[in-house]
Amino acid sequence: MTDQDKIVVDNVSKFYGEVLGVNRVCLSIPPGITSLVGPNGAGKTTLLNLICGLLRPTKGKISVLGQTVNEPDLLYRKLGYCSQFDAFPRGLTGLELIYGYLKVYGLSDREAHQMAWSALETVNLTDAANRRVHAYSKGMRQRVKLAQAISHRPQVLILDEPLNGLDPMARAEVIALFQRLAADGAHVLISSHILHEVDMISDRVILINNGYVVAEGNIRGVRDEMDEHPMQIMVRCDRPAAVAAKAFEQDHAVEVKMHEDGQGLMIRTRSADQFYLMLNRIVLDCNLNVEAVAPADDDVYSVYQYLIGTDGGRL
């Protein structure tokens, strides 16, 4: 895969005067869903705005599928952006919003109308197409923003907190849309605070804090690289005390918490592989009846907590 097929961020820094936006960021983002995760003020929006060309880097270069911001007429045919701000030009209906800006792309009336309608259909907003956007509910405004971003069928879709304000049904539909676009070969770059959803839908995550990219890759890969960080594994079985006793004979076990119902335990271990091996032996030796074994922190939330040190759920 060449740079023509990727979003390439090459050693990019952005300073607002003396304030750091992002620093020495290097990324190469292939097609698929990529999530940008970090606490408030981490530099997520700055990074997205740099990729979009709304901001110019202080240092470094950015190209999106081989195009730079110096060629806006080529770049923005390929790029769609959904801002985090709940803001729209005044007085426009949903249809007018999408149609009007498609016309700015240079499309004919017929094409613009057809594509605008199609975008509204994609986000299930055709019934409200002729109502003013300012009269929409928060979820509808979020969806019309999304429709505007995808209306010209971009190859790169950049979404700044796109799931905010959506009810569970709409959220599921939007996520399915992202997955569909990604399956078609688009780059979908999302920043979100809804960590478990990002965890579910992302092909890879980029963790950012204080303007630095602290980790990048798929969630499992990021987790595996954190060798020294103990991993939590939940075991549901009939004799958890026996498992706990055996575990403490090993060096890798750090902590064990018994479940209140006496039917399981949570173990923190420095080596998941060694623990699974030990568990196999206990099952065979003690005839242990195991109901379930599952890693408890193999998700973005735990990775996030470990790398960034905040509770991602409370962002």
Place this chain on the structure above:
Amino acid sequence: MITSFLDRLTEGGSPWSVWLRQTLAIMGLETKKSFLGRRLIAVYFLALAPVAVLVIRIMVPLRPEELGTPGEAGMVFAVVFQTFVLRFSVFFGCMSIFTNLFRREVMEKTLHFYLLSPVKREVLVVGKYFSGLIASLVFFVGSTIACFLLVYVPYGNKFMEDFFLEGVGTQQLLTYASVTTMACVGYGAVFLLIGLYFRNPIFPAGLLLGWETINFLLPSFLQKISVVHYLQSLCPVPLPLGPLAIITEPTSAWVSVPGFLGLTILVILASALQVSRLEVTYGAD
């Protein structure tokens, strides 16, 4: 793989046709904003206030010595036009319309809709400038024409017919309308630039107003560095400027009009340069 609909936009066509379509599309989006909304109350007031005064002049008939001759009515219009329409209505109206073209979109966090369209930023500046220009022309050329007609209404239909069909009425009307058009063109470009370069346009606008107001007191060469000097030179009825004024030879229309338009183009180019470097952070304004 997704294929872009838009790749074929410039295929086989000249970029100028695309730019023209884009300019018209921008104007289409802006037109609604230019005429509707609470923020335009002040602009409507500036455009309609002199009209209202002249309507009252018709409705509350003045004594014959107050009404004066049609020649004196021409002077009344010159006063209305040169002291209020040019110096206040068009100046403040253009300030409100043109400084807002970009700044308001930054305030309302909607400028990215334009900046992330495949449109050259120069085209965006031209599209927005023309939409502002159309709005200001409708407001202020409309106001000028209405005022000119209303000044002569009290003299009756017969006089109106003679004055406009056989006399100098139509020529004067067109001249005044052209002066207003040029005022909108010039002040519009200046305020577009001020709105882009200054976060708070009041102080540069205040300085400009001060400069334009004391212009007649300045030496000749300084008088020529102002919009109002050229506009007043083109007015058909000159207005006495008072004992303190420094009389300057009016600039010929053949020099002032092309010079004025050339300067306007330069100012618009400076605006385009600023927009091409514009970064959108939507910070606290």
Place this chain on the structure above:
Amino acid sequence: MAVYKHSYQAYTGPLTSTSLRFLTLPRYAYQRIFGSRIFLALFLVCFLPPLVAAVFIYLQHNAKALQILQIPINELIPIDAAFFQVFLYIQCSLGFILATLVGPGLVSPDLTNNALPLYLSRPLTRRDYALGKISALLILLSLITWIPLSLLFFFEAKMAGMEWLWKNIRLEIAIVTGAWIWMLVISLLAVALSAWVKWRPIAGALIFGVFIVGGGFGALVNTVLFTNWGSLVNIAAMMDIAWRWLFRGEGTPNSLPVWSAFAGLVGFCGVCLLLLSKKLKAYEVVRS
């Protein structure tokens, strides 16, 4: 268990008295306003004219100083009604610039950020809020208008003697009344526009606009309709009439009667209050 049962306790400390609670708002406003160096510099500049005036008064009563400076006494400006009126005019003009800088930022950020419900959900009424915001300007303008001019008046009284004081006590009344009328007009206008116009620079421009365009429109009405009543939309002209009457006890020739200038100013303040009350609500109405 509900969270409040764990640790939450209502505030039980002392409260600011109800009548003075509105002063909390200017206190916080000044923290922000005086953080600006430009504002601070301008504020300090506002004290220069009174200093110059104090020097005039001092020289007027100090023959030795005049001798040293070789200034003939008949070339000095007399300390009379015109003297105080001119300095009131200068101070009020400077106050106008301060008001255009400070006023637009008083209410508009609260409305833009939907912070009004936060104020009004505390023991602070709409009236307290409006009073607090207006008093931020009134206190500031007082510091540069009637307070320094009153000090000048009493300085002159000290130098010239008690007889001058009793003879010219009308001037002190004129200084205080004239300044307060101006302060109320400008403060109410600035706060009302701040409540209606979200963008601060535009609100500032409108304050200028009301004066400049109002003046121009008033002159237009007077010229076209052969009347003086056009001056009713010219705040500066109405203030001029009011001040002239207060300082010299006479009206302005070829202009509005004194009573109508006062009535016009009261009406203008009423309109500003009406605009303010329309906008200051504890809830936001979103219009489509």
